[in-house]
Amino acid sequence: MLVELGHFALILAFFVAIVQTVVPLIGAQSGRRVLMDFAAPAALVQFVLVSFSFAALTYAFVLSDFSVKLVVENSHTLKPMLYKIAGVWGNHEGSMLLWILILALFGAAAAVYGGNLPSTLKARVIAIQGSIGVAFLAFTLFTSNPFTRLARPPMDGQDLNPLLQDPGLAFHPPFLYLGYVGLSMTFSFAVAALLEGRVDAAWGRWVRPWTLAAWVFLTIGIALGSWWAYYELGWGGFWFWDPVENASFMPWLFAAALLHSAIVVEKRETLKSWTILLAILAFGFSLIGTFLVRSGVITSVHAFANDPERGLFILMILGVFMGGALILFSLRAAAMEAKGVFALASRETALIINNILLAVAAFVVFIGTIWPLIAEAFWDRKLSVGPPFFDAAFTPFFTALAVILPIGAMMPWKRAKIGTALRKLLPSVILSVAILALIYVIQTGKSLLGPIGLSLGVWLVAGATQDILSKLGKTRDWSRLLRLPRADWGRLLAHGGLGITIAGIAGLTAWTIEDIRVMKIGESFEIAGYNLVLDNVSRKQGPNYITTMADISLFKDETKLATLHPEKRNYPVAQMPTTEAGIDSGFLRDVYVVIGDVQDGGGWAVRTYIKPLANWIWGGTIIMALGGLMSLTDRRYRVAAGARRAKRPLKGVPAE
Structure with a gap:
C-alpha cells in the first residue's frame, strides 16, 4: 500500500510542478501578485510530495519488499542496512527519484529563503525550477517508474552491484547530485x-x-x-x-x-x-x-x-x-x-x-x-x-x-x-622557486612534473596566505585579521586547498614506486626502505560475500608500523569479485598493497605501491570545500544587504 501511495504522490507532484511553472510565470508577466504568490506554496507542496515518494521507496528497500521490481534488482536480504538504503539510488530509477527530490529541495529552499528577492524575480526563479521538475518527473513517470510491481515476487533479490557496496559510493551520489542539481538554481536565476x-x-x-x-x-x-x-x-x-x-x-x-x-x-x-x-x-x-x-x-x-x-x-x-x-x-x-x-x-x-x-x-x-x-x-x-x-x-x-x-x-x-x-608576492615567488630548485636537485633522472607541481602548490598556498596578510595594512595590525569577512578566509582555504591538491597529484603521479611479485607465507621483500612480510592468507565469510584476506606486516628500520589486510572478495549472488586494498596512510606517503589470485606454483600475486603525498589530494579537496562552506556563512552571501533598488512598480504590484 505504501508503495502505491509513493507512486501516487509522485504523480501529484508532477501536476503540482505544472502549476508551479505556469501560474507564477503568468503572474510575473501580467503583474498580478496573487498569481505570483502561487510559486512558494507550490514549491513546498512539491517537495513534501516527492519526499514522501522517496521515503516510500526507501521503506521498500529497508524491508526488502521483493514485490517491487527495483528492490529485486538492487537488493538482497543479507546485504548490510547501509547498502540497502544506498541501493535506493544505486540504480537508474531510484537515482532519478533522488535527482527530483534534490531539485524539489532547492525549489523549496528558494521559496523559504528568497524573501529578499523582488516578487517578479522570485516567482520566475521558482517557476523555472518547477519547469525542470516537470521535465524530470515526466521522464521518471513515463520511462523510469521506480514503483513497478512484480506479479510473482521472488524469495530474494539479485543484490546491488558489489562495486557500489562501499561507504564512499554510498555517499558519493547524493553529494554529486546536490552539486549537479544545485546548478539548476543558477540556471533558473539566469533565465x-x-x-x-x-x-x-x-x-x-x-x-x-x-x-x-x-x-x-x-x-x-x-x-x-x-x-x-x-x-x-x-x-x-x-x-x-x-x-x-x-x-x-x-x-x-x-x-x-x-x-x-x-x-x-x-x-x-x-x-x-x-x-x-x-x-x-x-x-x-x-x-x-x-x-x-x-x-x-x-x-x-x-x-x-x-x-x-x-x-x-x-x-x-x-x-x-x-x-x-x-x-x-x-x-x-x-x-x-x-x-x-x-x-x-x-x-x-x-x-x-x-x-x-x-x-x-x-x-x-x-x-x-x-x-x-x-x-x-x-x-x-x-x-x-x-x-x-x-x-x-x-x-x-x-x-x-x-x-x-x-x-x-x-x-x-x-x-x-x-x-x-x-x-x-615576492616572498611567495622566492619560496616556490626555492622548492622547485630543491626538489629538482634532490631527485635524479626523473621528470620535472613533480618539482613543478609541488612548486605550483606552494605558490598557491603561499599566495593565498600573502593575500590575507596584505589585509594587515602598513601598521601590521594583526587584530584586523579577526575582523576580516568570512569570505576572505574562505578564499584563503579554497585557493590554498587547490594548491595542496595540485601538490598531491604531482607527487603521486611523478614519484609512485610499484612492485609486483608472487609471495608465499613467511616471505618478505623490500621496497623504498620498507620491508613487507606475508604472515598469513585466510578465507573468511562476510555479511554477503566470501573474502580471501592477507595479513601483511609493514616494517621500517626493524620497527613494525602496521599490519595491512588487503582482500579479494567474491559476492556469490552477483557472481562478481572486488578488490579491497590494504593501505597504511601517512602524511607524506601511503603504502598500498593489493592481494591477487593464488598462483599455480603456490603463493599469491601481491602488488605494492609507495604513493607519495597521496592524502594531500583529498586533504586539499576537504580544505577547498571548507573554504566554500566558510564563505557561505558570510552574512553578505546570505542576505543581499542593500541590494533592493527602487524600480517602477509593475501593474498591480506595490513598489519593492
Whole structure:
C-alpha cells in the first residue's frame, strides 16, 4: 500500500510542478501578485510530495519488499542496512527519484529563503525550477517508474552491484547530485533575469550563494568518488578520465568560473553576458552528464542505464532547456550592457583570464570525452581517448590558472599595476622557486612534473596566505585579521586547498614506486626502505560475500608500523569479485598493497605501491570545500544587504 501511495504522490507532484511553472510565470508577466504568490506554496507542496515518494521507496528497500521490481534488482536480504538504503539510488530509477527530490529541495529552499528577492524575480526563479521538475518527473513517470510491481515476487533479490557496496559510493551520489542539481538554481536565476531583462549587482549577489553551495557539494562528491576509486578498485590511481568522471568534472569547472564571474557582476556590474552564459552552460553540462550516464552511449561502472530511448528523452530535455535559454540569451543580449570600466591591468582582467582558462579547460575535457562517440557515429571508427590526451591537453590550462590566481587576488579593482602585485608576492615567488630548485636537485633522472607541481602548490598556498596578510595594512595590525569577512578566509582555504591538491597529484603521479611479485607465507621483500612480510592468507565469510584476506606486516628500520589486510572478495549472488586494498596512510606517503589470485606454483600475486603525498589530494579537496562552506556563512552571501533598488512598480504590484 505504501508503495502505491509513493507512486501516487509522485504523480501529484508532477501536476503540482505544472502549476508551479505556469501560474507564477503568468503572474510575473501580467503583474498580478496573487498569481505570483502561487510559486512558494507550490514549491513546498512539491517537495513534501516527492519526499514522501522517496521515503516510500526507501521503506521498500529497508524491508526488502521483493514485490517491487527495483528492490529485486538492487537488493538482497543479507546485504548490510547501509547498502540497502544506498541501493535506493544505486540504480537508474531510484537515482532519478533522488535527482527530483534534490531539485524539489532547492525549489523549496528558494521559496523559504528568497524573501529578499523582488516578487517578479522570485516567482520566475521558482517557476523555472518547477519547469525542470516537470521535465524530470515526466521522464521518471513515463520511462523510469521506480514503483513497478512484480506479479510473482521472488524469495530474494539479485543484490546491488558489489562495486557500489562501499561507504564512499554510498555517499558519493547524493553529494554529486546536490552539486549537479544545485546548478539548476543558477540556471533558473539566469533565465529569470533574462525574462526580466535585468542583470545587476543585486542579481550577482543573489546568485552567488547558490553557485557556491553547488560548487561545494560537487567538490565533496568528486572527492568521494576519487577516494573510492583509489582504495576500492585496486589499481592505485585516483582519476582515470573516465567519461562519467569527466561528466562531473566539467560542471565543476564551469561552476568555479561562474563563481568568480558573479563576483565581477556584484562588485563592478560588468561581465553580465558572460556570467549569464556560464550559468546556462554549468547546468547544461550537468544535463550532458545525465545523458552520458543514462543513455547507453558509454560503458562505465558509473553508468546507470543502457537504454537509447531514455537517452533520447534526456536529449530532448537538454535541447529544450539549453536551446531555449540560449535563444533567450541571444534576444536579451542588448539588455546586459556592462556599466563598469576597467584597465587592462586590473582584478577584472585577471578574473576574465581565470574564467577563460576554466571554460577552455572544460571544453577540452568535453571534446576528449565525446570525440570517440562522434568518430563512431560519423566515421564508424573505434577510437579511445585516454589519460595521455587529457594530461597533455588539460594540464597547460590548469597550470596557467594556478600561476594567475594569486596575482589576480592581489590586484585592486578597476586599475592596477602588475609590478606592485608581484612585489607583494615576492616572498611567495622566492619560496616556490626555492622548492622547485630543491626538489629538482634532490631527485635524479626523473621528470620535472613533480618539482613543478609541488612548486605550483606552494605558490598557491603561499599566495593565498600573502593575500590575507596584505589585509594587515602598513601598521601590521594583526587584530584586523579577526575582523576580516568570512569570505576572505574562505578564499584563503579554497585557493590554498587547490594548491595542496595540485601538490598531491604531482607527487603521486611523478614519484609512485610499484612492485609486483608472487609471495608465499613467511616471505618478505623490500621496497623504498620498507620491508613487507606475508604472515598469513585466510578465507573468511562476510555479511554477503566470501573474502580471501592477507595479513601483511609493514616494517621500517626493524620497527613494525602496521599490519595491512588487503582482500579479494567474491559476492556469490552477483557472481562478481572486488578488490579491497590494504593501505597504511601517512602524511607524506601511503603504502598500498593489493592481494591477487593464488598462483599455480603456490603463493599469491601481491602488488605494492609507495604513493607519495597521496592524502594531500583529498586533504586539499576537504580544505577547498571548507573554504566554500566558510564563505557561505558570510552574512553578505546570505542576505543581499542593500541590494533592493527602487524600480517602477509593475501593474498591480506595490513598489519593492
